[in-house]
Amino acid sequence: MVINLAFLKRGIRRGGAVLVVCALSASLACASSLDTLERFLKATQSGRADFTQVVTPPAKSGQTVRGKTSTGTFAFVRPSRFRFDYQKPFPMVIVADGQTLWLYDADLEQVTARKQAQTLASTPAALVATAADLGALQKDFTLTAEPDAESLQWVLATPKARDSALQSVRIGLRLDGGYAALAKLDILDALGQRSVLSFERFEVNPSSLGHAAFNFVPPKGVDVVRP
Numbered sequence: 001m002v003i004n005l006a007f008l009k010r011g012i013r014r015g016g017a018v019l020v021v022c023a024l025s026a027s028l029a030c031a032s033s034l035d036t037l038e039r040f041l042k043a044t045q046s047g048r049a050d051f052t053q054v055v056t057p058p059a060k061s062g063q064t065v066r067g068k069t070s071t072g073t074f075a076f077v078r079p080s081r082f083r084f085d086y087q088k089p090f091p092m093v094i095v096a097d098g099q100t101l102w103l104y105d106a107d108l109e110q111v112t113a114r115k116q117a118q119t120l121a122s123t124p125a126a127l128v129a130t131a132a133d134l135g136a137l138q139k140d141f142t143l144t145a146e147p148d149a150e151s152l153q154w155v156l157a158t159p160k161a162r163d164s165a166l167q168s169v170r171i172g173l174r175l176d177g178g179y180a181a182l183a184k185l186d187i188l189d190a191l192g193q194r195s196v197l198s199f200e201r202f203e204v205n206p207s208s209l210g211h212a213a214f215n216f217v218p219p220k221g222v223d224v225v226r227p
Contacts, residue, residue: 033145033153036173038134040180046209047182048075049202051084058192074199076129080116081214095216096120096129102216111218112225124169124185127157146170152183165190179204 051074056067070089076082086092091106101119103112120126131137137157146154152172159166172184181202187195203209218224 033148033155033173034134034143036153036175036180037143037155037171040128040173040182041131041133041137043179044078044181044204046075046077046205047202048206048209049073049182049199051197051199053195053197056194056196074197075209075213077209077211077214079130079132081211082125082129083214083216093216095214096125097214097216098211100216102218104216104218104222109222110225111222112227113218114227123166124187127169127171128182128185141169150184167192176202176204 051072053070053072054067055070056065059065070086072084072086072088074082074084080098081096083093083095086094093102093104093106095102095104096116099116101114101116104110105112120130126140127137134143137143140161141157141159144156144158146156148154150172152174155171155173157169157171159168167188167190169188170184170186171182172186174181174183181204182199183202184199185195185197187197189195
């Protein structure tokens with residue numbers, strides 16, 4: 001979602017102006033991706049999926065760049081709860097419980113806790129797990145419809161804040177059984193690092209997913225850091 005970008009970079013290290021001009025003949029297709037994103041935000045009050053994350057550092061002259069892959073599960077309940085459970089290659093948990101954003105690095109035996117309200121506004125998590133509608137997103141992002149590709153509908157989100165840690169986020173959506181399901185997040189950070197999260201077996205509004213799934217209690221014996 002896997003979202004505080006600095007936290008995602010931690011997992012990555014462990015293992016974890018675009019202008020679209022639509023011709024008149026393609027105008028309906030270009031508008032539809034924003035409509036689909038609006039449908040996703042309004043109709044999907046909760047969700048659960050498996051994810052694969054591939055992180056690729058900026059290319060350097062004369063060097064072959066290889067991405068690093070992580071896998072795990074993702075879940076959210078609007079408007080303020082989500083979690084990423086990284087399983088491979090290293091276990092890590094990122095949980096937003098409505099008040100606090102927790103990062104638990106099992107190998108380091110360390111938990112980092114930050115105030116959620118001060119952390120999430122201009123992050124990929126706001127795009128898919130916390131915003132209620134397009135109007136809420138447009139406070140922090142410029143949203144642009146992009147042409148369909150990879151059998152998905154795409155929206156480009158560009159942060160409005162000049163000091164954002166992100167350059168852009170591309171949101172890939174799939175229409176499935178009348179619902180709009182999240183399929184991909186293509187994140188480019190301010191340093192040129194790319195992180196692509198692909199979601200599979202996306203469940204829309206699962207009845208078994210409640211607020212209790214987002215409770216987090218630091219394990220005994222770990223260091224708890226509150227920056």
